[in-house]
Amino acid sequence: MIKDYSIYVKLSIIDKPGEYLLVWTTTPWTLPANEGVMVHPGMIYALVEVDGEKLIIAKDRLSPVLGEKPYKILEEKKGNDLEGITYTPPY
Numbered sequence: 001m002i003k004d005y006s007i008y009v010k011l012s013i014i015d016k017p018g019e020y021l022l023v024w025t026t027t028p029w030t031l032p033a034n035e036g037v038m039v040h041p042g043m044i045y046a047l048v049e050v051d052g053e054k055l056i057i058a059k060d061r062l063s064p065v066l067g068e069k070p071y072k073i074l075e076e077k078k079g080n081d082l083e084g085i086t087y088t089p090p091y
Contacts, residue, residue: 020056034090041080045057
């Protein structure tokens with residue numbers, strides 16, 4: 001069996017304390033050199049409140065990522081509306 005590792009990373013959005021981009025990567029060793037997050041311009045992303053945090057996640061990935069955790073959708077945006085958001089790098 002081959003194991004393929006992946007991780008989720010919360011990236012703190014600058015100028016919006018308590019809000020994070022939640023990203024998934026299969027290449028965690030690239031995080032120290034991270035300079036950008038890609039979003040699909042036409043895909044819908046949701047700002048959700050879960051476990052007291054506000055996360056931006058692709059809307060169609062909410063259930064697969066959050067599972068049974070209760071969440072509240074606070075806002076929805078297309079990917080192109082997220083262009084230019086700045087965040088604190090993971091390292």
